[in-house]
Amino acid sequence: MAGSVYADASAANAAFQGGFSSGATLAGLQGIDPGFAGFNYFTAANKLLNPKFAEWNLEIQRQFGSRYSVGLNYAGNHGYDLMTVSTWNNAYCAACSPGQTFGGVIGTTPTDMRFKEISDLTNNGFSNYHGITASFKVKPTKGFSGQFNYTWSHGLDTCSNNCLEPFVANTLVSLRYQASPGLPGSSYGNSDYDVRHSLNLNYVYQTPSNWDNPMLKHIVGGWTLGGTMFYHTGLPWSPVDSGKRNELGNVTGLRTTTPLATFAGGSVVSSSCGRAAAQAGAGIGGAPCATESEFTVGALDFGNARNALRGPGFFDTDLSILKNFKIGERFGFAIGATAFDILNHQNFDLPINSIKSPAFGQIFSTIGTNTNPYGAFFGVPLNGRILQLNAKITF
Numbered sequence: 005m006a007g008s009v010y011a012d013a014s015a016a017n018a019a020f021q022g023g024f025s026s027g028a029t030l031a032g033l034q035g036i037d038p039g040f041a042g043f044n045y046f047t048a049a050n051k052l053l054n055p056k057f058a059e060w061n062l063e064i065q066r067q068f069g070s071r072y073s074v075g076l077n078y079a080g081n082h083g084y085d086l087m088t089v090s091t092w093n094n095a096y097c098a099a100c101s102p103g104q105t106f107g108g109v110i111g112t113t114p115t116d117m118r119f120k121e122i123s124d125l126t127n128n129g130f131s132n133y134h135g136i137t138a139s140f141k142v143k144p145t146k147g148f149s150g151q152f153n154y155t156w157s158h159g160l161d162t163c164s165n166n167c168l169e170p171f172v173a174n175t176l177v178s179l180r181y182q183a184s185p186g187l188p189g190s191s192y193g194n195s196d197y198d199v200r201h202s203l204n205l206n207y208v209y210q211t212p213s214n215w216d217n218p219m220l221k222h223i224v225g226g227w228t229l230g231g232t233m234f235y236h237t238g239l240p241w242s243p244v245d246s247g248k249r250n251e252l253g254n255v256t257g258l259r260t261t262t263p264l265a266t267f268a269g270g271s272v273v274s275s276s277c278g279r280a281a282a283q284a285g286a287g288i289g290g291a292p293c294a295t296e297s298e299f300t301v302g303a304l305d306f307g308n309a310r311n312a313l314r315g316p317g318f319f320d321t322d323l324s325i326l327k328n329f330k331i332g333e334r335f336g337f338a339i340g341a342t343a344f345d346i347l348n349h350q351n352f353d354l355p356i357n358s359i360k361s362p363a364f365g366q367i368f369s370t371i372g373t374n375t376n377p378y379g380a381f382f383g384v385p386l387n388g389r390i391l392q393l394n395a396k397i398t399f
Contacts, residue, residue: 016040020118030117042118044257048125053085055127055166075139086129087166091261092185093122099251100304106252107305109185114254121257128187131161131195150207157202159195162187171196172239175369176357179242181259184306190264193310194240202236226328228340233321238276240311241354243294243364247302264307265299265359276314277355277367292355292365299359315354320345320373326394336398341391345373348389 019037022028033040061079068074096114097106105111116122135157143149163182164171170178183191213225243265255261277293294313326340353369370387 012039016043024118028118033118042120042254044121044123045119046123046125046258049127052087052125053127055083055086055129057081057083071143073141075137075141077137077139078135079137080134081132083129083131083161085127086131086162087168088126088129088163088187088191089167089181089259090124090126090128090185091121091181091255091257091259093124094119094254095121095261096253097251097304098253104304107184110252120254121259121261122254123181123258125167129162129167130187131159133157133159133195147210147212148207150205152205153203155199155202157199159198160192161195162191164196172241172354174371175353175355175367176241179310181261183242183264183310190306190308190310193242193312196240196311198240198311199236204232204234206230206232226330228326228328228338229324231321231323235317235319237317238315239354241313241315241357242311243299243309243313243357243359245299245301245303245307246358246360248304248307251302251304262358263305265309266303266305266307267309267312268298268300270308272309272312277316277352277365292363293367294355294365296359296364301359316352316367318351318371319349320351321347321349324394334399337396338398339393339395341393344390344392346389350387 015037016039019033019040020043023033023036028036030040030042059079059081061077063075063077065073065075092110094114094116095106095110097104097110097112100106100110100112102112135155137153137155139154140152141150142152163180164178167180167182170180172178178196183189183193208228208230210229211225211227213221215221215225244262245265246262248263249255249261252261252263255263299309322342322344323346324340324342326338329337329339331337351371351373352367353371355365355367356363358364372387
């Protein structure tokens with residue numbers, strides 16, 4: 005239908021298709037179609053390579069008798085030819101005065117007026133990881149066994165998950181574009197999933213059943229007790245400055261680029277969010293773990309805060325108990341329960357990350373646990389203690 009959005013889009017597309025190859029300017033295209041306006045565009049390099057990783061590790065294990073063993077494992081990797089998306093190719097600084105540039109790179113006019121935001125997919129990304137894991141296995145008795153693991157690690161990259169899918173997308177969304185035009189620049193920083201310290205343990209205890217007293221054998225024997233515990237320090241998050249985006253042109257579109265915030269003085273002022281950031285009232289909107297005053301608002305640069313701050317740590321422990329009954333020589337029956345997040349411990353999400361928001365640095369939601377009876381799949385935010393009753397027949 006003439007005059008509809010679809011008709012206007014079709015006319016603009018026809019004008020662009022006919023005039024682009026011959027070098028038509030924006031004015032030339034608008035001469036063909038007065039309603040023509042620049043549009044957002046996604047492009048890829050002529051030759052895209054598969055991402056590559058070089059990996060290495062060294063592990064030492066030592067056993068003490070038949071009941072104890074320790075291990076120490078170092079693992080590292082370097083990724084290159086990783087996917088990354090630049091949204092800066094056609095950006096310009098609307099707030100810059102003549103002769104001034106944004107970040108020393110972006111001038112006052114767009115590269116090509118026929119386009120708005122241009123998202124460019126390339127293989128320019130890279131990453132590095134180093135991690136050390138210490139483990140301890142123990143089986144002091146026939147009925148008890150357990151394992152304890154501690155990992156220190158550090159992961160850095162120019163854009164996590166190949167700039168394709170966000171690692172976190174609840175309160176804030178992981179950056180899915182280069183934080184600056186050139187690499188590494190302000191893009192190279194902690195990975196979205198960089199966990200510096202991680203602890204986990206698991207254990208199983210089975211009570212003896214070889215009691216001479218029949219009553220003790222039925223009451224005390226046949227029990228199985230098991231559990232897990234997880235703890236890790238907080239995930240990193242990036243403060244962003246939407247005020248900078250207002251000073252730029254052609255950065256809102258397919259990826260809606262919001263530049264990183266700039267720490268005042270050039271260095272990180274805060275380091276992590278404690279539980280205080282979410283412990284007012286019902287755990288909503290407590291004291292902020294970072295404030296706007298720590299940043300230079302509206303600085304004409306690409307910022308220096310990619311994943312520089314840390315969210316709250318994570319803790320979870322589960323417990324399972326089972327009573328086994330023997331029925332004849334071939335059959336068995338067991339009944340028990342499993343408590344997921346038995347301590348009903350709240351784990352808090354990352355905070356609001358826009359320094360222009362009145363709620364900057366505050367936490368407004370919790371996150372689910374690692375384990376639950378319904379599976380760990382996207383879109384099931386199960387929080388708090390969950391009790392599951394179990395029964396099984398063995399033969």
